[in-house]
Amino acid sequence: IPLVGNLIGKDHVNYVLMYNMLTGIRIGVSRCQAKIKRPLTDDDFKARHKFSFDIVGNELTPSTTYDFKFKDYAPWVFRTLREDHFHLDPADYLLSLTSKYILSELGSPGKSGSFFYFSRDYRFIIKTIRKEEATFLRKVLKRYYEHVSTNPHTLISRFYGLHRVKLPRGKKIHFVIMNNLFPPHRDIHETYDLKGSTVGRYYPEEKLEKNPRAVLKDMNWIKRGKALELGPEKRALLTEQMRRDKEFLKEINVMDYSLLVGIHEMRRGNSEGLRSETLKVFSPELPLPRRATHGGKMQSRSPEAAAMRRAMRASDPKKLGKGKGTIKLPEKDVGDKQREGFIFYQDEGGLRATDEANEPIGGPEREDEAGTIYYLGIIDILTPYNVAKKVEHFWKGLKDDRHKISPVPSVEYADRFFSFMKAIMRGGGGGESFVQEKDKE
Ligand code: ATP
Ligand code: CA
Ligand code: CA
16 A cells, blocks of 8 residues: 555656755755854844745856745744754754655645645655745744743644745745654554544544545544553643643634544554555755855855765765665664654654553563554644634534534634543543533533
8 A cells, every 4th residue: 555646757746846845945954054053033033035046056056957936934943943942963854855855745635735745764744835824833933932942842743944935937835844743664553633623523434444544533533432541641741741732822823733643553563564665756856055155265164064965965866876766664763863852752753552550551572462652743733713714613603513613713722622632541531521521511
């Protein structure tokens, strides 16, 4: 079962867009990266840098196959987030995203029309977003930064970059780069997208056979009587972090976000080939960053920048041999700095189920027999409760219970989200009790 659909060849509708996005990241981000780190200022949160790319190239930009413009938003803020808060190695980040290959697109899994792309090592996701979402992220970036700084274990999506590509005919595409919650080395056997809303939150299970990787929703979770099996220790940590995160989401006045839950059953392992062995890829030849010049003279560069340039050159598809359009994902945990030292990603990049004595269920010596790892995070947080959502709330509220539908004001959304998450942890009464409580209200 292939994880992703299409090989992104030159004839693919999004080939040029991907080339532009990756070239922009490679050149834009490595420019900021080559400078000496400094503390953030207020202006950094509003900053944006423009780059123009064309066949000719100029002092700042190398020659490219296509003409386009690239905008890098708040580069210093994202650099600081990546390095100081999300534990990413700068060279590693750029190389994962822009060298060798990138995995092909996940199509458009949501209703919003966004596209998702994986980095070649499956660690990063590029998501195209609407202009309003980009504007909103810039507006709350300071608050986001503060929340992440004071909550190193936050479950909220990690944003590593915000960019825009402008095509010659004027079409603008905004996109973010974020963490893939799911690890490269483990099959995810069940995926749930949970909101705490019960109306229209059911995936017809008869379709599962055809589409085993389908994302299930709240009502599937409730009907299956599922629970997050966590002992008192992990339960307390998770509850407290979720409480803080939902307070933050309330404050920035958003709704419609979800808790994404990926479940790996150790008993089943990777035997079902859910992450296909070989993934199709996009492997363009991207231009190298320009060496910094000053008045025509070559400038000396930091050793890191030089090493990065060498690594990029070495990973050029021309040198790797063309036609190798496949990639193998690892079978074992190969380590990932963005997960190291984070409570909720501590067990093989996720959170292992535990019993009432806080011992792993299944036990380490019985890894192949039993045990569950959860991969958790709060995603899709860029939708403010605005006029459009108020209208949707009104109309949906005529047909269904005003408190159970997905569009509700951000305060109500956050509190309902949080009570649902508490209910579905072991000992929390379960999803069914959550529905009964809501019925009483
Ligand atoms: P909509 O607004 O219609 O809900 P969207 O286009 O905004 O959709 P998301 O809700 O962000 O999309 O994500 C859609 C799906 O993509 C999720 O249910 C999940 O399966 C997958 N996904 C999104 N973000 C991540 C992530 N960080 N890690 C792993 N999978 C993700
Ligand atoms: Ca969503
Ligand atoms: Ca969305």
